[in-house]
Amino acid sequence: xxxxxxxxxxxxxxxxxxxxxxxxxxxxxxxxxxxxxxxxxxxxxxxxxxxxxxxxxxxxxxxxxxxxxxxxxxxxxxxxxxxxxxxxxxxxxxxxxxxxxxxxxxxxxxxxxxxxxxxxxxxxxx
Amino acid sequence: xxxxxxxxxxxxxxxxxxxxxxxxxxxxxxxxxxxxxxxxxxxxxxxxxxxxxxxxxxxxxxxxxxxxxxxxxxxxxxxxxxxxxxxxxxxxxxxxxxxxxxxxxxxxxxx
Numbered sequence: 001x002x003x004x005x006x007x008x009x010x011x012x013x014x015x016x017x018x019x020x021x022x023x024x025x026x027x028x029x030x031x032x033x034x035x036x037x038x039x040x041x042x043x044x045x046x047x048x049x050x051x052x053x054x055x056x057x058x059x060x061x062x063x064x065x066x067x068x069x070x071x072x073x074x075x076x077x078x079x080x081x082x083x084x085x086x087x088x089x090x091x092x093x094x095x096x097x098x099x100x101x102x103x104x105x106x107x108x109x110x111x112x113x114x115x116x117x118x119x120x121x122x123x124x125x126x
Numbered sequence: 127x128x129x130x131x132x133x134x135x136x137x138x139x140x141x142x143x144x145x146x147x148x149x150x151x152x153x154x155x156x157x158x159x160x161x162x163x164x165x166x167x168x169x170x171x172x173x174x175x176x177x178x179x180x181x182x183x184x185x186x187x188x189x190x191x192x193x194x195x196x197x198x199x200x201x202x203x204x205x206x207x208x209x210x211x212x213x214x215x216x217x218x219x220x221x222x223x224x225x226x227x228x229x230x231x232x233x234x235x236x237x
Contacts, residue, residue, distance in 0.1 A: 116172055
């Protein structure tokens with residue numbers, strides 16, 4: 001059974017760096033079939049794609065966050081991570097990690113996010 | 127890059143059918159078949175219900191179905207049950223700009 005689990009601080013001070021880790025179990029993070037993804041949800045709001053990483057290390061970021069984020073892969077630990085720099089209160093959200101299925105018959109298009117972590121709430125406040 | 131518009135809320139009685147629409151502002155939704163739908167009960171993570179317009183993952187009841195016509199995708203839930211009460215989000219993948227966009231979400235109330 002594939003599971004994803006987010007971990008990291010629940011409170012980050014403004015202007016600091018938010019760092020989260022997603023641990024993957026039951027699936028190979030080195031597989032070419034998936035995009036390993038971060039998605040966030042502001043309190044009471046909808047979902048926002050943050051970015052994702054492919055097993056080769058190629059990354060794809062939301063243009064609105066691109067200047068502040070790094071997503072990285074650690075295959076030895078079966079983990080991928082999110083760093084978001086210079087955070088403000090607007091970055092307060094539940095952060096989910098998710099597995100994105102790739103459709104190679106359609107040129108590497110994303111099929112959908114089939115497995116999600118339970119989410120972790122991150123509050124930006126002093 | 128398309129923005130996706132969903133109705134804020136829909137409702138129905140047990141046993142009835144409801145349809146949630148998801149309309150794109152550009153031709154992306156018409157062009158791409160990478161439309162998916164997610165169910166999110168309060169306080170829980172989203173769950174995949176439909177992928178690539180009209181495909182159900184294993185374990186999702188066949189009461190849930192998806193379709194697309196032009197720039198609008200739809201999720202239909204037939205035989206409504208109390209457990210279907212949740213927020214529902216559509217999502218679209220395209221190959222430019224913001225690669226993945228989500229609709230604003232629709233709250234389904236089972237009366």
